[in-house]
Amino acid sequence: MDSRFVDDAAGYLGWALMKPYVILLVLVLLPITVFVVQVHGIAPYSLTISPTTTSLGNTVNILVTVTNGNRNTFYTVTISVQKPNGTGSAITNQAVSTDNRGSGSVSVQYSSTSTSWTPLNGTVATNVGGVYNVAVNQTSPTNIANVATGQFTVTAMMSVVVSQPASGTIVQRGQTLTITATVANSLGAVAGATVTVDTPSNGQLTLPEVSSTNGVYSITYQVLMNDPLGSWTIIVRARDTSQNSGVSLPANATIAKSDLFVDAMVTYNSKGVPTTSFSTGDTVFPYFRIKYSGSSGTFLTAGQYVVSVKNPSGTTVANLTAVYDANRLGFYTPTGYSVSTFDPGGSWTVGINANSLNDGFGNTGPNFDTSVRVDVVTSPLGYLPFVIGGVVALLGGIVVLKRYDTSLEGFEHLEQMIGGPIPRGSSLLLLGDPGSGKTVLSYELLHDELEAGRPCAFLSYDAFPEDVQGRMGEFGWDIISHLRKGRLKIIDCYSGLAGQGEGALRDPSDLTELNIQVTSFITKAKNAPVTLILDSLTPIFNGVEAKQAINFLQTVGAKVKKTGGLFILTASKGAIPDDSIAKIKSIADGVIELTLVRTGRKGVRYLTVLKMERRRIASETVSFEIARGRGLVFRVSRFGILRGKLQQLKLKPSHSSAKDAPKAAPPAKPEGKHTEEKDQGAASSGLPSKGTGTRPR
Incomplete structure (x- = not known):
């Protein structure tokens, strides 16, 4: 057999055996070849957004990058931005050219000032808080979505951090407090923002910018003398x-009162x-x-304050009212104290008692008595005319006394005891036992006013x-017409206490x-001068702390006295703590004390004028009755005051032994008993009607 035939046969046989594998390999490689053809012209894309989080109104930069694409190729893309919640959308067409390595990029800014964008709906701006979605679509060489x-996020929040004051800082009225805050957003410090903080009195302060680089804002605030005492929550707001806005965490400061002290005291002569x-x-x-502590040269320029004049034995002989004099730039007592012949010589003191000053906003003082010493020099010869006159008057009085010592029936006697009408622009405390006649006396004073x-x-x-109207009507004092004319207002503080309706005040305390x-x-x-009567203080002191109640009385009293009116208040002995009563007595311009002395089934009422500013008062204690249709009726001797004065002259010690002399004794009880018997006789025979007309004052 020919060897060539054998080789050909072997070749055909080998091909026949390998053919299935070749076909299988072709089938496997075929899809890969198709995919490469489809993606011809596609490049790897990346998207960079800066910043990814920003604040309202800021600009966002969008960067599209091609890496490992076709070399020297011209790509076109469409960039779209969708705003949150469908509030807007916009697109922009951009070109990316690659270099010999197949790389290229394009950058575009998204902001309200950019002209590269075409809005599809809404606006092109970062004016809505939320998430913004960004998508890139290739439009050439091929269309690929x-x-x-x-994404990027837009937020409206700014960071506000308070660095001053530190939480827990205590600042006194009149002092300054520095408030400093730093404002930032997602990009860093914010310049040109409006930064505010509330004052203690709910006003608003604007913090000036002190560093635009660091976003620092600061202000120095001087705490006002009437800013509320206590905690001040400091919250700084920025916009x-x-x-874009932000709110700081609270920083708590405490406002303390400013102490009042007497800066200078001088005495002038006539x-x-x-x-x-x-x-x-x-x-x-x-x-x-009067100066405020904790402040730089701030003086009190309003109000009325009491100056006590004490003789060498330490007895207060006068309480003068000092008012602010703008010409003198201080407080001055226009009436002054006249040194009389009967005043002892020696070292006197003129001063202001501790804690007697209050500016009406809770600033009080002084912390201790402040006074100056003055020397009073008297001559014994000065007494001679008075001694001679006194002897003559005494002899004549003894003759007349037996024939004309009749009782004085009338409320006018109270003015004689006071030394004249109640001074305008003053406060009066009616202090007495329960049932002693405080309320009736306040009714009568109200009727006169x-x-x-x-x-x-x-x-x-x-x-x-309605009970007030009824009780006053029993004495012939009709107030209904005054209520209708609006001249009288009754503020109902009792209904809430009695649980029978809300009255004028939901909470009387x-x-x-x-x-x-x-x-x-x-x-x-x-x-116009107003008269304010408060009957009585007991429920107030039962409802609030004593310090708060006294501050209220001082504040209201100052307002009433400023009008030239009267502030009259009643208080029961034993119902208010003794220290509070002592404080009220010290700040009141006048104090009238009423007592009720019971003997068996009978009771005798007595009245004493303890003090009355700007008046020389009678030191006697007189008895009185409460008569229906009339009010208070006094039973006193016409010459009782004269007898008391003569007795004081008789018992008055010499200057050398003044300190060792005993104090004047109170009225003897037999005289009071005699007065009571006279009252009973008059009551049994009936009292003449007084009428409802205006009492001469």
């Missing part, structure tokens, strides 16, 4: 022009010359300034308004609301 995707030496006939005019045409307000803590009503009444009076 979503070759790259990404930029794109309406010629206006400052001096500390006075003689008989001279007048002492104290002058002083109304008849004089003055606007009045009655704060009733012990009776319903809410002194803030009560203060508002009093202020409203004074405002409606249009600068």
Whole structure:
């Protein structure tokens, strides 16, 4: 057999055996070849967004990159941005050219100022908070969707951090407090923001920018003298022009009261010359300034304050009212104290008692008594005319006394005891035993003020308004016409206490609301002198702390006295702590004490004027009755006051032994008993009607 035939046969046989494998290999390689053809012209894309989180109104940079693509090829892409919640969408067409390595990129900014974008709906801006979706579509050499995707987030929050003051800082009224805050957003410090903080009185401060690089804002605030005491929660708020905003964590500061102290006290004589030496006939005019502690040169420039004049034995002989004098830039006592012949010589003191100052906003002082010493020089010869006159008067009085010593029936006697009408622009405390006649006396004073045409307000803590009308009507004091004319206002503080309706006050112990009503009444009076009567103090002290109640009385009293009116208040002995009563007595311009002495089934009422500013008061204690249709009726000797004065002259010690002399004894009981018998006789025969007209004052 030919060897060539054998080789051909073997070749055909080998091909026949290998043919299935070749066909199988072709079938496997065929899809790969097709895929490569389909992706001809596609390049790997990447998407970079910076920043991925930003604030409202800021610009976002979008970078599309081709890596390992066809070399020297021109690609076109469409970039789309979808705003949150369908609030807007926009597209931009961009070109990417690759280099010899098949790499290229294009960058575009997404902002309201960019002109590269075409809005499909809404606006092109980062003006909505939320997630923005970005997609890249290839449009040439072939159209392929979503070759790259990404997201960025827009937030409206800014960071506000308070660095000053530190939480827990205590600042006194009149002092300054620095408030500093740093404002930042996701990109860093924020410049040009509006940064504010609330004041303690709910006003608003704007913090100026002190560092635009670091986003620091700061202000120095001087705490006002009437800013509320206690905790001040400092919260700083920031906002930029794109309406990004932020709020700081609270920083708590405590506002403390400013102490008042007497900066300078000088005494002037009648010629206006400052001096500390006075003689008989001279007048002492104290002058002083009141300064706030913790402040730089801030002085009190309003109010009325009491200056006590004490003789060498330490007895207070006068309480003068000092008012602010703008010309003197301080407080001055226009009336002064006149040194009389009967005043002892020696070292006197003129001063202000501790804790007697209050500016009406809770700033009080001084912490200790502040006074100056003055020397009073008297001459014994000065007594001679008075001694001679006294002897003559005594002899004549003894003759007349037996024939004309008749009783004085009338409320006018109270003015004689006071030394004249109650001074305008003053406060009066009616202090007494339960049932001693405090309320009736306040009713009678109210009636006199109304008849004089003055606007009045009655704060009733012990009776319903209709009961007040009824009880005053029993004495012939009709107040209905005054209520209708608006001249009288009864503020019902009793209904809430009695649980029978809300009355004028939902909470009678809410002194803030009560203060508002009093202020409203004074405002409606249009600068006319007003009279405010509070009956009584007991429920107030039962409802709030004593310090708060006293501050309320001082504040309201100052407002009433500023109008030139009267502030009259009643208080029961034993119902209010002794230290509180002592404080009220010290701040009141006048104090009238009423007592009820019971003997078996009978009771005798007595009245004593303890003090009355700007008046020389009678030191006697007189008995009185409460008569229906009349009110208070006094039973006293016409010459009782004269006898008391003569007895004081008789018992008056010499200057050398003045300190060792005993104090004047109180009225003897037999005289009181005799008065009671006279009262009973008069009562049995009936009292003449007094009428309801205005009492001469």
